[in-house]
Amino acid sequence: MIEVKNLVRTFNSGDRTIKPVNDVSFVLEQGTLASIVGKSGSGKSTLLSLLGALDKPTSGDVVVNGVSLARMPDGKLTEYRRRDIGFVFQQFNLIPNLSAVDNVMLPMEFAGVRKAERLQRAKDLLEQVQLDPEKQARRINRLSGGEQQRVAIARALANEPKLILADEPTGNLDEQTGDHIIALLSALSRDHNTTILVVTHDRALANKTDRRFRLQQGRLTEEPVRAMV
Amino acid sequence: MSVLARSVGNAFRNKVRTAAVVAVLAVAIGLALSMLVANQAVGAKVQELNASVGTVLTVNPAGGQGFEGGGEPLTAGQAATAAAVPNVSSVVGTSSLRLRNGTEAAAQAAAQAATGTQTGPGGGQGGAGGPGGASAATLTTSLTAAIDAGTLGGRNQAANGTTGSTGTTAAQPARSLPITATGTGGEVDSTGKALTITEGTGLGDYTAESANALLGTTLAEKNSLTVGSTFTINNQTFTVAGLFDAGTTFGNNALYVTLPTAQTLAELPGELSSMIVTVNSLDNVESAKTALQSALGTDTADVTQGQNLESAVSSLGSVKNISFIAFVAALGTAGLIILLIMVMLVRERRREIGVLKAIGAPNRTIGLQFVLEALVLVAMGSVVGAAVASFASGGIASALISTNTSTTTATTVGRAAGGPGGAGFPAGGAGMPGGGGFPGGNPLGGASQLLTSVTASVSPGVIAAGIAAVFGVAIIGALVPALLTARIRPIEVLRGE
Numbered sequence: 001m002i003e004v005k006n007l008v009r010t011f012n013s014g015d016r017t018i019k020p021v022n023d024v025s026f027v028l029e030q031g032t033l034a035s036i037v038g039k040s041g042s043g044k045s046t047l048l049s050l051l052g053a054l055d056k057p058t059s060g061d062v063v064v065n066g067v068s069l070a071r072m073p074d075g076k077l078t079e080y081r082r083r084d085i086g087f088v089f090q091q092f093n094l095i096p097n098l099s100a101v102d103n104v105m106l107p108m109e110f111a112g113v114r115k116a117e118r119l120q121r122a123k124d125l126l127e128q129v130q131l132d133p134e135k136q137a138r139r140i141n142r143l144s145g146g147e148q149q150r151v152a153i154a155r156a157l158a159n160e161p162k163l164i165l166a167d168e169p170t171g172n173l174d175e176q177t178g179d180h181i182i183a184l185l186s187a188l189s190r191d192h193n194t195t196i197l198v199v200t201h202d203r204a205l206a207n208k209t210d211r212r213f214r215l216q217q218g219r220l221t222e223e224p225v226r227a228m229v
Numbered sequence: 230m231s232v233l234a235r236s237v238g239n240a241f242r243n244k245v246r247t248a249a250v251v252a253v254l255a256v257a258i259g260l261a262l263s264m265l266v267a268n269q270a271v272g273a274k275v276q277e278l279n280a281s282v283g284t285v286l287t288v289n290p291a292g293g294q295g296f297e298g299g300g301e302p303l304t305a306g307q308a309a310t311a312a313a314v315p316n317v318s319s320v321v322g323t324s325s326l327r328l329r330n331g332t333e334a335a336a337q338a339a340a341q342a343a344t345g346t347q348t349g350p351g352g353g354q355g356g357a358g359g360p361g362g363a364s365a366a367t368l369t370t371s372l373t374a375a376i377d378a379g380t381l382g383g384r385n386q387a388a389n390g391t392t393g394s395t396g397t398t399a400a401q402p403a404r405s406l407p408i409t410a411t412g413t414g415g416e417v418d419s420t421g422k423a424l425t426i427t428e429g430t431g432l433g434d435y436t437a438e439s440a441n442a443l444l445g446t447t448l449a450e451k452n453s454l455t456v457g458s459t460f461t462i463n464n465q466t467f468t469v470a471g472l473f474d475a476g477t478t479f480g481n482n483a484l485y486v487t488l489p490t491a492q493t494l495a496e497l498p499g500e501l502s503s504m505i506v507t508v509n510s511l512d513n514v515e516s517a518k519t520a521l522q523s524a525l526g527t528d529t530a531d532v533t534q535g536q537n538l539e540s541a542v543s544s545l546g547s548v549k550n551i552s553f554i555a556f557v558a559a560l561g562t563a564g565l566i567i568l569l570i571m572v573m574l575v576r577e578r579r580r581e582i583g584v585l586k587a588i589g590a591p592n593r594t595i596g597l598q599f600v601l602e603a604l605v606l607v608a609m610g611s612v613v614g615a616a617v618a619s620f621a622s623g624g625i626a627s628a629l630i631s632t633n634t635s636t637t638t639a640t641t642v643g644r645a646a647g648g649p650g651g652a653g654f655p656a657g658g659a660g661m662p663g664g665g666g667f668p669g670g671n672p673l674g675g676a677s678q679l680l681t682s683v684t685a686s687v688s689p690g691v692i693a694a695g696i697a698a699v700f701g702v703a704i705i706g707a708l709v710p711a712l713l714t715a716r717i718r719p720i721e722v723l724r725g726e
Contacts, residue, residue, distance in 0.1 A: 054720045055718075055720040079589070081586075081588065081589045082588070083589070089584075089723065097238060110588070
């Protein structure tokens with residue numbers, strides 16, 4: 001379970017203080033597939049960074065399974081990211097000189113998974129995201145944007161995290177592949193009790209999530225499913 | 230893909246840049262290794278010189294080395310006096326003999342009788358020594374000298390007796406140099422340096438008469454003698470107990486017998502040609518020299534330092550220091566190059582580091598990846614640098630030595646040439662046909678050669694030690710940027726999204 005309590009994040013820009021996340025609170029039960037929508041610059045990615053322990057809040061707290069991230073030292077936060085979080089970045093953030101399969105194997109290497117096991121698992125995941133087997137050994141910079149996005153999703157799933165944070169996971173995919181990714185995330189949420197929070201502009205994706213939030217000027221509001229239709 | 234494999238891959242990410250970095254590193258590492266090799270070579274030479282000549286004094290009969298001729302030979306009593314001088318740790322007496330092949334001696338005597346006296350400066354049989362000089366006894370032997378007259382030193386003109394300004398043009402019979410036989414009271418050569426026995430054994434008790442002898446390797450080879458073979462001196466049979474290598478052609482055209490044996494052969498019991506006095510410490514050499522000269526008297530003995538290379542050795546010490554400083558400087562440069570390159574790479578890959586941290590890479594893994602990448606670059610630089618060093622170290626060492634010792638050597642050699650006693654044994658007969666001097670004849674003439682004969686051989690041990698030092702410095706140089714990676718917060722580099 002993820003409990004977000006009065007989360008605030010401020011930035012100073014010259015004389016101004018910006019609050020992309022302003023007193024945000026919500027609770028997500030384990031296995032929930034949730035989405036956040038909002039305009040560009042509304043603070044969606046900042047909120048995702050706070051939930052994923054990439055950034056520290058100005059105030060407030062994120063409690064994951066009873067453990068406060070605000071009081072966690074850096075080493076433990078790294079371990080938390082490695083073990084419990086899967087990120088899908090908007091810009092993919094893959095390592096350009098490594099192959100697709102090597103990129104997917106990276107989080108498993110950091111988690112201490114044996115080489116043979118991580119290789120097999122990486123290939124399985126790349127198959128699940130429908131990346132052609134012959135492209136698995138290609139370097140990232142020789143893959144298309146859509147293919148890179150699929151590799152990024154496979155990497156996020158590598159360590160079977162309890163929470164997947166995805167920033168526009170279908171943004172660069174064609175409709176058919178996008179639908180497949182949505183189905184894959186839904187299955188993960190349903191079958192593996194994985195909590196998934198996606199930031200999206202894709203209404204089709206938002207409509208398929210269990211809970212929907214809208215972020216506006218740093219404030220989060222939950223919307224009924226019907227309101228999105 | 231392991232951290233190591235990733236590091237190797239990253240090292241070759243930009244091949245042009247990698248080649249440039251390796252080239253720069255190779256120069257620094259090659260220079261460092263060259264300096265280390267030079268340092269080791271010079272250090273070994275200084276040690277050798279200090280061990281061999283630093284604490285040895287030579288006592289000769291007064292005037293024995295001058296053209297004016299020497300005085301009375303030294304005696305066993307004077308050896309006892311010398312041994313009683315403070316700080317003297319040992320006194321080894323020597324008795325020099327000059328051996329000539331019996332057959333050649335007879336033939337030359339017959340030729341001289343037929344042609345008259347030789348008048349050319351380079352021709353003719355060795356004359357007597359200087360006025361009043363104490364000649365080394367000349368004896369006959371079954372041995373043939375290993376060196377033909379005039380074959381060394383490019384002074385072969387005298388061999389046929391045609392170039393002397395006032396010499397005759399009559400054909401001269403081919404002559405060989407005499408063989409140096411030294412009776413010694415210890416297993417040392419005329420400079421006090423321990424004999425290097427390459428085969429067989431020493432002579433055991435050097436203070437007792439013995440029918441055993443030690444032969445120079447070239448002399449033994451020339452006469453087809455091995456350990457256990459026999460030869461004669463004045464019709465007395467001697468057995469080859471061992472072979473020694475003096476390191477020079479002249480030095481190896483010699484033999485050693487025990488001191489009493491030489492004195493008996495020369496029929497001069499109790500007389501010594503010279504004494505080799507070893508002082509207990511380099512610091513006491515000067516005081517011991519003064520005390521020794523005082524104890525023996527200036528009218529009966531000349532005390533000289535075996536080879537007065539003190540200032541030259543000191544100069545070599547400077548070369549050693551310079552080469553060490555240059556080694557450290559080159560090592561530091563290599564470390565600095567690594568540091569700057571890795572800082573540049575860390576800055577360039579900040580985003581990548583942020584991504585790795587975001588997906589759970591611990592700081593130590595990322596730091597290790599950068600250190601290993603630096604070591605891959607250093608390994609490549611070391612391979613090229615070692616190749617550079619193997620070619621350059623000899624030249625660099627020679628350049629350092631010639632630059633730093635030229636003044637000292639010139640001074641030393643100059644003093645040697647102008648000093649008392651030019652060539653030959655104490656008051657020995659100069660003027661052998663075309664000869665270049667007797668073994669060890671000029672006590673200082675070899676200074677230049679001694680100083681510049683430093684062999685900067687690239688030994689695997691030295692290279693390994695140098696490369697280990699380079700890697701040590703590289704690790705330190707790479708640790709700083711690796712630690713910088715720990716300060717990178719993933720959100721700072723990902724916020725750009």
